[in-house]
Amino acid sequence: RLSIKTALGENAYVWNDNEMFLFRATLAFAMTKQFDGQVSDIIVCNQTARVSFWFVVTYPHNKTLVDKQVVERAVRKSRNRINSAFLLSDTTLEFIGIPPTLATPVNPSTPTWLIVFGVVMGAVCAGIIVVLVVSLVQRKRKKNETNEDTQVKTVENGAARDGVYYMSFSEDESSVTQM
Amino acid sequence: MEKGARPNWDNPMQFLLACISYAVGLGNVWRFPYLCQMHGGGGFLIPYLLMLFLEGMPLFYLELAIGQRMRLGSIGAWTAISPYLGGVGLAGVVTSLYLCLYYNIINAWSFWYLFHSFQSALPWADCPINSNRTGPVEECEMATPTQYFFYRETLDISSSIEENGDIHTGQALCLLLAWVITYLFIIRGIKSTGKVVYFTATFPYVVLFIYLIRGITLHGAINGVKYMFTPKMEQLANPTTWINAATQIFFSLGLGFGSLIAFASYNQYNNNIEFQAIIVSLINSGTSIFASFVTFAIYGFKATINYENCLERTRLLLLNAFNLAEDSVTIDSVFEWIEKLNTTYPQQFDIIANKLENCDLESELNTAVEGTGLAFIVYSEAIKYMPLPQLWSVLYFIMLLLLGLGSMLGNITAIITPLQDFKVASRMSNELFSGLVCLFCLLLGLGFTTSSGNYWFTMFNDYGATLSLLVVVLIEVITVSYIYGIKRFEKDIEDMLGHRPNWYWKIMWAGTSPLLLIVLLISYIINYIQGGAPTYQAWNIELVSVGFISSPL
Numbered sequence: 001r002l003s004i005k006t007a008l009g010e011n012a013y014v015w016n017d018n019e020m021f022l023f024r025a026t027l028a029f030a031m032t033k034q035f036d037g038q039v040s041d042i043i044v045c046n047q048t049a050r051v052s053f054w055f056v057v058t059y060p061h062n063k064t065l066v067d068k069q070v071v072e073r074a075v076r077k078s079r080n081r082i083n084s085a086f087l088l089s090d091t092t093l094e095f096i097g098i099p100p101t102l103a104t105p106v107n108p109s110t111p112t113w114l115i116v117f118g119v120v121m122g123a124v125c126a127g128i129i130v131v132l133v134v135s136l137v138q139r140k141r142k143k144n145e146t147n148e149d150t151q152v153k154t155v156e157n158g159a160a161r162d163g164v165y166y167m168s169f170s171e172d173e174s175s176v177t178q179m
Numbered sequence: 180m181e182k183g184a185r186p187n188w189d190n191p192m193q194f195l196l197a198c199i200s201y202a203v204g205l206g207n208v209w210r211f212p213y214l215c216q217m218h219g220g221g222g223f224l225i226p227y228l229l230m231l232f233l234e235g236m237p238l239f240y241l242e243l244a245i246g247q248r249m250r251l252g253s254i255g256a257w258t259a260i261s262p263y264l265g266g267v268g269l270a271g272v273v274t275s276l277y278l279c280l281y282y283n284i285i286n287a288w289s290f291w292y293l294f295h296s297f298q299s300a301l302p303w304a305d306c307p308i309n310s311n312r313t314g315p316v317e318e319c320e321m322a323t324p325t326q327y328f329f330y331r332e333t334l335d336i337s338s339s340i341e342e343n344g345d346i347h348t349g350q351a352l353c354l355l356l357a358w359v360i361t362y363l364f365i366i367r368g369i370k371s372t373g374k375v376v377y378f379t380a381t382f383p384y385v386v387l388f389i390y391l392i393r394g395i396t397l398h399g400a401i402n403g404v405k406y407m408f409t410p411k412m413e414q415l416a417n418p419t420t421w422i423n424a425a426t427q428i429f430f431s432l433g434l435g436f437g438s439l440i441a442f443a444s445y446n447q448y449n450n451n452i453e454f455q456a457i458i459v460s461l462i463n464s465g466t467s468i469f470a471s472f473v474t475f476a477i478y479g480f481k482a483t484i485n486y487e488n489c490l491e492r493t494r495l496l497l498l499n500a501f502n503l504a505e506d507s508v509t510i511d512s513v514f515e516w517i518e519k520l521n522t523t524y525p526q527q528f529d530i531i532a533n534k535l536e537n538c539d540l541e542s543e544l545n546t547a548v549e550g551t552g553l554a555f556i557v558y559s560e561a562i563k564y565m566p567l568p569q570l571w572s573v574l575y576f577i578m579l580l581l582l583g584l585g586s587m588l589g590n591i592t593a594i595i596t597p598l599q600d601f602k603v604a605s606r607m608s609n610e611l612f613s614g615l616v617c618l619f620c621l622l623l624g625l626g627f628t629t630s631s632g633n634y635w636f637t638m639f640n641d642y643g644a645t646l647s648l649l650v651v652v653l654i655e656v657i658t659v660s661y662i663y664g665i666k667r668f669e670k671d672i673e674d675m676l677g678h679r680p681n682w683y684w685k686i687m688w689a690g691t692s693p694l695l696l697i698v699l700l701i702s703y704i705i706n707y708i709q710g711g712a713p714t715y716q717a718w719n720i721e722l723v724s725v726g727f728i729s730s731p732l
Contacts, residue, residue, distance in 0.1 A: 001499065048502035050498055050499070050502040050503055050504060051504075052499075052502055112294075112295075112297055112298050113291070113294035113295045113297070113349075114294075116293075116294040116297050117290070117294050117352060117353070117356065120290075120294075120356065121352075121355075121356050121359065124356065124359050124360050124363055125359065127363050128359065128362065128363050128366065131363070131366050131367065131371070131610075132366070132610060135367065135610065139608075
């Protein structure tokens with residue numbers, strides 16, 4: 001079954017006897033590869049406007065029909081060549097009963113997502129380490145400074161840290177004379 | 180800087196952006212559009228906006244005022260108001276802890292999808308091929324590739340909550356990354372959070388805007404938008420509509436967790452929270468409406484594509500069965516041809532009659548989804564049909580990440596701030612304490628990366644926080660209005676802002692909001708009792724569909 005318009009759209013060619021001849025020739029080619037150089041006969045019948053038809057293959061010397069399995073194997077082997085002869089693909093040139101062998105999926109050794117994950121994780125960990133180091137350095141510097149200014153610490157600061165700060169009494173500060 | 184001094188936001192803008200980043204979360208994107216569709220499209224905006232003014236803004240302002248006034252986290256703040264009420268704050272912290280446990284798993288999924296977007300063919304676009312290389316994997320064939328990718332490859336889901344499988348290592352890694360990033364954002368308390376929210380609050384809007392432009396130019400988007408916004412006013416008579424509007428406003432603003440109290444406690448004393456409360460609530464609701472516009476454009480696109488694919492399949496079926504020439508049946512004439520062929524060749528038609536699908540645009544649009552299904556299945560399905568899907572996928576999942584992480588910031592701060600007010604924790608450095616909290620949540624959160632993890636997640640999401648929050652906020656508002664006293668509260672606000680709150684606020688705090696909350700609480704309890712055992716949707720591996728299972732818990 002051929003779906004020419006679906007495959008080619010504007011560039012679709014018209015299906016006529018010439019094309020049919022090409023089909024028979026291509027199939028004969030596929031069978032020849034099976035039988036080593038002996039050309040068999042391809043008989044076509046029941047053509048429809050859909051562009052679908054039945055075909056049978058006969059042995060080269062006598063008129064007996066070739067087995068379906070043999071034909072299937074031949075078609076499978078040369079599927080690519082048959083498809084490209086008609087500028088079609090596995091889905092637009094269908095052989096009913098012969099499912100296409102699908103291509104093996106590409107499986108890279110490291111899945112891609114793991115790579116991106118590694119990049120992002122590395123960046124974030126680097127960020128954390130940087131921040132931690134910076135704050136450690138800052139803290140050390142401050143400790144060195146405060147060791148020198150311990151005398152400067154006023155009593156007021158100490159009191160504010162030890163007590164609980166009640167908001168409601170904050171207005172009273174204005175009544176205390178400023179030093 | 181002495182150790183006792185409380186850190187402050189660098190400027191009020193940081194605080195504003197932090198609130199926006201916290202409130203505007205995943206719920207705006209995946210819950211509101213669903214509600215809008217369920218309750219009559221454009222008509223839903225009426226109860227929604229009404230509830231915003233009746234309970235959203237007043238409660239938001241209330242929490243901010245408490246935080247800024249007491250300058251302590253939720254536990255300390257409530258204890259300062261009355262020593263018996265420390266439990267309110269504690270409840271908030273515990274609820275935030277629950278949320279932190281399970282919320283970051285969503286970010287883990289977003290990371291997973293984000294990292295998988297960097298491929299030439301998106302992995303959820305096609306089914307993977309089975310081992311014989313004869314066709315797609317069976318489970319994937321019966322469902323759709325996007326569903327397969329979510330349930331099988333992302334979650335590796337089991338059939339029920341009892342079957343705990345192994346930990347999915349990819350998920351666990353992504354969860355680890357989510358927690359590491361969260362730790363980086365909060366490592367120095369609000370000094371680091373304040374810088375981060377510039378990005379997490381604003382970039383999602385950039386993406387939403389880009390998606391809006393992309394969305395409305397998509398084929399068929401207008402169907403979705405029309406469908407959503409045609410108001411069905413009769414829904415307003417349904418009390419569930421009003422209850423859902425109130426619930427949505429309540430949860431969308433993130434009240435009751437203590438995050439708002441925590442954020443506001445780092446404010447300058449005179450910060451104008453009244454103005455900020457109004458702005459944030461309006462922005463939150465505005466974002467919901469904006470996001471639902473985008474969502475429905477995407478819906479319309481996806482529904483139209485599915486509809487057209489369905490028509491295409493039917494067309495092929497007709498062509499192949501009746502051996503007609505290829506251009507005799509076009510997509511538009513499929514239905515006429517069905518009629519014609521049914522009458523002229525009835526027997527032949529009967530043969531294919533059971534293979535014939537019912538292609539209906541309305542029913543495609545009717546598949547309203549909410550929650551993780553919307554975000555990870557429906558959206559990714561729509562994205563794979565867009566030109567240059569990798570770009571759109573990356574943008575979308577970065578947006579989801581920022582929304583989720585922004586909300587996480589608020590919730591983690593809600594845990595850390597009150598605990599740091601206690602002397603025990605403040606002896607440790609900020610970094611160490613935050614690190615311990617994150618590590619604790621990470622280890623417990625690994626339970627959600629198992630095969631049954633999604634079911635646990637659903638249980639936590641649906642039942643973990645809702646009741647507690649309603650009770651907490653109800654007690655909060657009654658306390659402030661009646662136990663602390665509206666008069667005293669008024670004076671506090673005057674002290675902070677320089678003017679008293681006007682009558683609108685006072686009526687809301689003392690009357691309307693508590694009443695509304697009581698109504699919500701009652702309706703929740705009624706629903707809970709009537710609903711029987713809690714149920715969750717499970718992925719049935721034989722039927723390859725989602726069905727409801729009653730939970731044994």
